Amino acid sequence: MASIRVTMDRALSGNNQAKAAIDNALFDLAAKSMNVPLHRLFGGAVRTEFPVLRILAIKQPDEMAEQAQILFDQGYRYFKIKVHGEVDLDIARVATIRKRLGDEANLTVDANQAYSPKDAIAALNGMAEYRLDLVEQPVAIDDYKGMKLVTDSVPVTVEADESAGSIQEVAYLVEHRIVDAISLKVAKLGGLWNTLTAAQICKTGNIKYRFGAHVGSRLLNAHAMQLAAALPEVWYASEFGEFARLLDDPFEGIDVEDGVIHLPDAIGAGVQPIAR
Numbered sequence: 569m570a571s572i573r574v575t576m577d578r579a580l581s582g583n584n585q586a587k588a589a590i591d592n593a594l595f596d597l598a599a600k601s602m603n604v605p606l607h608r609l610f611g612g613a614v615r616t617e618f619p620v621l622r623i624l625a626i627k628q629p630d631e632m633a634e635q636a637q638i639l640f641d642q643g644y645r646y647f648k649i650k651v652h653g654e655v656d657l658d659i660a661r662v663a664t665i666r667k668r669l670g671d672e673a674n675l676t677v678d679a680n681q682a683y684s685p686k687d688a689i690a691a692l693n694g695m696a697e698y699r700l701d702l703v704e705q706p707v708a709i710d711d712y713k714g715m716k717l718v719t720d721s722v723p724v725t726v727e728a729d730e731s732a733g734s735i736q737e738v739a740y741l742v743e744h745r746i747v748d749a750i751s752l753k754v755a756k757l758g759g760l761w762n763t764l765t766a767a768q769i770c771k772t773g774n775i776k777y778r779f780g781a782h783v784g785s786r787l788l789n790a791h792a793m794q795l796a797a798a799l800p801e802v803w804y805a806s807e808f809g810e811f812a813r814l815l816d817d818p819f820e821g822i823d824v825e826d827g828v829i830h831l832p833d834a835i836g837a838g839v840q841p842i843a844r
């Protein structure tokens with residue numbers, strides 16, 4: 569596998585998503601050839617259940633609370649509230665959802681770079697009274713000083729998403745303690761091997777990490793889960809359930825039940841193409 573990875577990187581710079589497909593497939597094949605679940609290649613599973621964090625798309629506060637209630641009734645307890653960069657309206661989004669769902673819900677927000685650093689500080693200090701566990705990417709992707717200012721100024725865990733687009737960027741964020749946490753995404757980082765490397769960098773620098781949205785098929789989510797299962801430091805809920813929004817996923821083998829996905833007990837990644 570290592571020689572194929574080296575050949576890919578010599579032949580082509582960047583293109584992490586394409587490389588991830590090949591890297592993940594190689595791990596899957598290796599596990600199948602050894603007749604073991606894929607997590608065994610990373611040392612074996614330390615967890616078999618993954619609470620799933622679900623995204624609430626940006627709408628008016630009442631509409632978002634309505635959608636949150638539907639997911640809550642399906643068993644989900646972790647929510648990601650997308651926000652827009654309008655401080656008062658964004659605080660109202662968080663307040664309305666908290667009041668609707670009550671204390672049992674675990675709330676996070678994702679600003680997708682929408683704030684200036686000072687607006688982020690104002691918004692997050694306002695949201696904090698509604699108990700917010702995490703804010704994803706409050707400011708622009710390359711505004712490292714602004715991100716660090718937010719991290720140092722709010723009581724909420726600040727997580728890099730867009731800013732953590734490669735192992736090198738993860739290393740920079742960790743070395744300079746620009747954020748409290750990092751969202752790891754297997755496709756963006758170029759596959760399971762690079763994601764393992766990024767996780768080790770976070771661990772070494774005492775920065776939290778979890779697995780962010782793996783938007784796509786059950787196949788991608790199963791690959792990511794097999795690695796996450798073997799990493800003791802993964803904190804908080806990961807986002808392995810967005811395949812629920814796919815209309816025609818060609819793979820089967822994992823599903824969300826009561827807001828939780830269970831690690832499949834099968835060789836390889838634990839998902840199979842649907843026979844048609």
Ligand SMILES: [Mg+2]
Nearest residue numbers: 678704705729
């Ligand atoms: Mg994000």
